[in-house]
Amino acid sequence: MGAAVTRRRPTVVVAGLGDTGVLVATRLARSCHVVGISTRPALVSGQELGTRLTDLPRWRRTYLVPFGRFRRLDDIDLVHGRIVEADLASATITVEPATGPARQIHYDAFVIATGVSNGFWRHDRLEDLHSIDISLTAVNQQLAAASTIAVVGGGATGVSVADNLARRGGAQVHLFHSGDEPLPGFHPDVRRWIVRRLASDGVVVHPQHRAELPAGFTGDALTTDPIGWSSGQEPFTADAVVWAVGLTRPHTSFLPAEVLDAEGFVLVDAHLRVPGRRNVFALGDVAASDPLRSSARNWGYRVVVANVRAVLRGRETGLRRFRPAPYRWGSLLGLQSDGLTVVQPNGRRVRIPRPIAERLLLGTFVQRVLYGGLRRTDR
Numbered sequence: 323m324g325a326a327v328t329r330r331r332p333t334v335v336v337a338g339l340g341d342t343g344v345l346v347a348t349r350l351a352r353s354c355h356v357v358g359i360s361t362r363p364a365l366v367s368g369q370e371l372g373t374r375l376t377d378l379p380r381w382r383r384t385y386l387v388p389f390g391r392f393r394r395l396d397d398i399d400l401v402h403g404r405i406v407e408a409d410l411a412s413a414t415i416t417v418e419p420a421t422g423p424a425r426q427i428h429y430d431a432f433v434i435a436t437g438v439s440n441g442f443w444r445h446d447r448l449e450d451l452h453s454i455d456i457s458l459t460a461v462n463q464q465l466a467a468a469s470t471i472a473v474v475g476g477g478a479t480g481v482s483v484a485d486n487l488a489r490r491g492g493a494q495v496h497l498f499h500s501g502d503e504p505l506p507g508f509h510p511d512v513r514r515w516i517v518r519r520l521a522s523d524g525v526v527v528h529p530q531h532r533a534e535l536p537a538g539f540t541g542d543a544l545t546t547d548p549i550g551w552s553s554g555q556e557p558f559t560a561d562a563v564v565w566a567v568g569l570t571r572p573h574t575s576f577l578p579a580e581v582l583d584a585e586g587f588v589l590v591d592a593h594l595r596v597p598g599r600r601n602v603f604a605l606g607d608v609a610a611s612d613p614l615r616s617s618a619r620n621w622g623y624r625v626v627v628a629n630v631r632a633v634l635r636g637r638e639t640g641l642r643r644f645r646p647a648p649y650r651w652g653s654l655l656g657l658q659s660d661g662l663t664v665v666q667p668n669g670r671r672v673r674i675p676r677p678i679a680e681r682l683l684l685g686t687f688v689q690r691v692l693y694g695g696l697r698r699t700d701r
């Protein structure tokens with residue numbers, strides 16, 4: 323009898339296991355040898371900061387998931403560490419693990435999903451579960467003790483934080499933003515709606531305020547000093563200041579400059595592939611896919627998964643294309659007592675009643691369909 327021929331499964335390195343890296347890794351795990359590299363031992367989503375700050379136990383159920391709970395990650399090689407170099411010519415990356423010496427890993431395909439630093443809630447520091455818990459709790463305690471809170475920044479995060487804190491009560495919440503209406507990049511109807519909504523939820527909104535950031539400060543911590551305004555108003559003092567000013571910094575220092583745009587985001591073509599590199603893809607907040615860098619929420623992971631599979635089979639034509647939406651969309655305020663409101667790219671709003679949102683969307687859809695099944699506890 324002839325010996326069975328075993329075909330080597332191609333190795334796909336997924337850099338960063340956040341919202342998008344996890345989706346790619348869970349999809350490719352069956353057909354490929356996936357090596358997932360993550361600075362944390364858990365998915366710590368950057369989504370829904372507002373509910374994280376006001377209802378941490380509820381937020382954790384959906385947005386903080388130790389990797390051991392993902393059934394579909396059972397077969398991947400998880401490396402808790404940070405990629406420090408990617409040599410795209412030799413298809414090799416170098417990782418510094420949380421413990422032990424640096425390792426080099428060769429890949430057949432490379433997916434970059436390392437995200438961005440933004441405020442205090444998104445970063446690329448190495449963390450374990452204990453330090454994640456400590457920092458989540460410390461921020462929430464500081465905000466719970468404040469009687470005046472200033473939120474600086476009128477994007478989706480600032481709006482979500484201000485509205486959730488105001489609804490919780492216990493503090494007067496001020497939202498400062500530099501334009502006429504919050505939510506630049508959203509449909510005009512959504513922008514008008516949010517002004518009404520913030521007012522009715524008790525947020526004091528201050529348009530036309532452009533804050534001066536202290537020298538060298540990127541907004542990555544709560545502060546207590548008075549806020550100065552380059553737009554000319556008197557300084558404002560609050561017990562806690564949340565900075566949500568969108569000073570994003572892409573996590574790409576391990577990549578050669580020729581694959582980055584002027585701001586350091588990863589260049590990609592319509593297939594979310596790095597130009598000139600047939601087996602390197604990027605998605606999520608780190609990828610310069612469209613002006614809004616929206617491939618995380620516009621199903622970019624499906625494009626990357628299909629195209630990685632195609633390229634590994636040797637196909638070069640008919641790759642799937644990424645289709646960005648013209649306006650930002652998504653859930654702005656998170657799950658509330660009256661349900662979950664999702665704003666659409668066309669400006670419409672869909673409100674999903676709370677029991678359905680909890681059971682069908684955050685339960686069945688996210689946990690079963692999106693993540694492919696979660697265990698109740700960590701392994």
Ligand SMILES: Cc1cc2nc3c(=O)[nH]c(=O)nc-3n(C[C@H](O)[C@H](O)[C@H](O)COP(=O)(O)OP(=O)(O)OC[C@H]3O[C@@H](n4cnc5c(N)ncnc54)[C@H](O)[C@@H]3O)c2cc1C
Nearest residue numbers: 338340341342361404405436437446573606607618652653
């Ligand atoms: C299905 C879906 C729905 C969404 N819906 C909404 C919505 O309704 N509202 C909304 O506001 N947003 C929504 N988002 C988008 C979300 O706000 C962000 O765009 C998303 O969190 C970005 O994901 P990411 O994977 O790019 O980055 P992250 O989730 O930040 O993951 C990056 C990870 O890479 C790690 N990392 C960084 N550098 C390295 C390194 N050198 N080596 C190893 N690891 C590294 C980081 O520490 C981090 O863990 C949605 C996203 C998805 C996927």
